[in-house]
Amino acid sequence: MTDLLIVGAGPAGMSAAIEAARLGKKPVIVDNRPEPGGNIYAFLGSNQTSRPHRLTIFGADYAKGAKLLKAFMGEVEADKISYHPSTRLWRLDADGGFALDGPNGAEAGHAKKVILATGAQERPMPLPGWTLPGVMGVGAAQIYMKSGGDLPTGKIVIIGTGPLPLLLAEQLAVAGRPVHAMIEPAGSSQLLASVPEVMGAAAAPKIAVKGLGLLAKRFFRRTPVWRNAHDIAIQGTDRATGVRFRSRKVVDIEASTVLIHDGIVPNLNPIRAADLDVIYSEQQQTWHATGSEVIEVAGDGASILGVNAAIISGRMAARRACGDIESNSDRRGMTRQKAFRKFIDRAYPPIQTAKAATSETVLCRCEMVRASAVTDAIETHGTDPNAIKRALRIGMGPCQGRLCTHSLADFAASSTNSTTDQVGLPRARNPILPVSFAALAKLDQ
Numbered sequence: 238m239t240d241l242l243i244v245g246a247g248p249a250g251m252s253a254a255i256e257a258a259r260l261g262k263k264p265v266i267v268d269n270r271p272e273p274g275g276n277i278y279a280f281l282g283s284n285q286t287s288r289p290h291r292l293t294i295f296g297a298d299y300a301k302g303a304k305l306l307k308a309f310m311g312e313v314e315a316d317k318i319s320y321h322p323s324t325r326l327w328r329l330d331a332d333g334g335f336a337l338d339g340p341n342g343a344e345a346g347h348a349k350k351v352i353l354a355t356g357a358q359e360r361p362m363p364l365p366g367w368t369l370p371g372v373m374g375v376g377a378a379q380i381y382m383k384s385g386g387d388l389p390t391g392k393i394v395i396i397g398t399g400p401l402p403l404l405l406a407e408q409l410a411v412a413g414r415p416v417h418a419m420i421e422p423a424g425s426s427q428l429l430a431s432v433p434e435v436m437g438a439a440a441a442p443k444i445a446v447k448g449l450g451l452l453a454k455r456f457f458r459r460t461p462v463w464r465n466a467h468d469i470a471i472q473g474t475d476r477a478t479g480v481r482f483r484s485r486k487v488v489d490i491e492a493s494t495v496l497i498h499d500g501i502v503p504n505l506n507p508i509r510a511a512d513l514d515v516i517y518s519e520q521q522q523t524w525h526a527t528g529s530e531v532i533e534v535a536g537d538g539a540s541i542l543g544v545n546a547a548i549i550s551g552r553m554a555a556r557r558a559c560g561d562i563e564s565n566s567d568r569r570g571m572t573r574q575k576a577f578r579k580f581i582d583r584a585y586p587p588i589q590t591a592k593a594a595t596s597e598t599v600l601c602r603c604e605m606v607r608a609s610a611v612t613d614a615i616e617t618h619g620t621d622p623n624a625i626k627r628a629l630r631i632g633m634g635p636c637q638g639r640l641c642t643h644s645l646a647d648f649a650a651s652s653t654n655s656t657t658d659q660v661g662l663p664r665a666r667n668p669i670l671p672v673s674f675a676a677l678a679k680l681d682q
């Protein structure tokens with residue numbers, strides 16, 4: 238029996254593990270990547286030692302993660318934390334039953350307490366042509382840059398808005414690959430609408446100043462920005478060659494790499510497979526996770542609040558899991574981070590492109606399910622997401638519905654005049670991730 242299992246070695250998971258070790262527990266922490274750091278600090282350790290020039294590209298906020306990383310690795314080396322890199326959680330049950338797959342093969346067990354710190358993922362952005370080679374998420378491109386150092390080539394076009402596209406555009410410019418154009422879909426940036434939440438911005442002044450700095454840098458770099466774009470379609474037959482959209486007139490822009498982004502949402506699969514409740518947040522237009530007696534959820538996996546909140550919430554989850562009470566300063570810190578996030582959510586609401594998907598647009602890329610097939614399924618089965626899933630296999634491919642179930646809910650809601658929350662998500666089941674027969678065969682239970 239494992240006392241405390243932490244899943245995810247991003248800021249939330251590392252902070253939870255450090256706090257649990259401080260409280261005298263020896264947590265087991267697993268992460269599917271070969272290095273700790275999660276998304277924001279991905280591959281910071283190896284970049285620091287072997288490729289320090291990359292730190293210039295990713296900026297001061299990336300390098301800042303070194304302190305947390307050092308504290309975490311210090312506890313690992315002192316044998317106060319049992320850290321297992323390249324190890325995936327592929328099954329989680331409500332009672333703490335779990336299964337892992339790592340360098341030593343598959344393993345199943347039971348944990349008295351689990352902290353899920355499995356982070357966020359990019360919200361899918363189904364558009365005509367989004368499955369063409371040459372198209373990827375803004376966050377995915379950034380992770381490629383942080384891990385292998387791969388830079389997008391040719392004419393780079395970004396579709397979307399929010400903090401991450403602004404950050405990546407600047408990182409690409411520093412890396413010598415300035416973006417060719419940024420296309421902001423209609424309704425994706427509402428800086429004026431965020432004015433009532435400006436006090437929230439004041440709650441995290443350093444981040445607010447960084448955001449303004451990124452906008453200023455984009456201005457001074459003269460990056461072409463197209464605002465209020467409608468009817469966006471990625472062009473090309475074998476790969477992306479351009480983007481066509483309407484912004485007063487029809488505009489065609491050449492592109493060799495198209496990076497898309499519609500914000501980030503919690504990675505819900507482990508949470509839902511373990512039967513934890515999820516609650517729809519109108520503010521973030523997505524579901525948030527709640528915990529249980531056995532399973533705590535920390536960081537962006539619970540709700541999208543950013544790195545500082547992830548660190549605080551990891552610490553708070555560890556205290557709860559170890560039977561201790563949360564500190565008042567952490568509670569105050571979370572209140573400040575939530576106020577700041579309200580400002581960001583108002584300034585950059587999600588577009589939810591699935592709501593306006595054309596009949597040919599692919600909603601589920603694993604099983605190649607187009608919007609037209611979902612329309613037909615709705616006629617037969619109504620908007621019951623489980624019935625649509627059974628009829629079309631949407632959500633049954635390798636991503637196990639991580640992406641397409643969000644699009645399915647948005648599309649079904651807009652085609653039936655209901656809300657995304659009313660449609661809901663189909664049931665999520667274990668395994669959370671694809672698992673090989675070889676791994677299963679190694680289990681003795």
Ligand SMILES: Cc1cc2nc3c(=O)[nH]c(=O)nc-3n(C[C@H](O)[C@H](O)[C@H](O)COP(=O)(O)OP(=O)(O)OC[C@H]3O[C@@H](n4cnc5c(N)ncnc54)[C@H](O)[C@@H]3O)c2cc1C
Nearest residue numbers: 245247248249268269275276326355356376536537543544
């Ligand atoms: C692609 C992407 C890029 C981002 N880049 C930035 C950035 O540059 N700057 C910024 O301020 N914010 C960025 N963010 C937001 C950032 O994720 C959060 O602010 C912060 O990192 C959240 O910390 P976390 O610990 O909650 O989750 P994460 O940092 O996401 O860490 C979660 C960890 O859990 C692991 N994991 C997930 N599922 C499993 C599983 N089943 N088994 C084992 N391990 C698992 C993941 O591999 C990851 O290492 C990014 C988000 C995404 C999705």
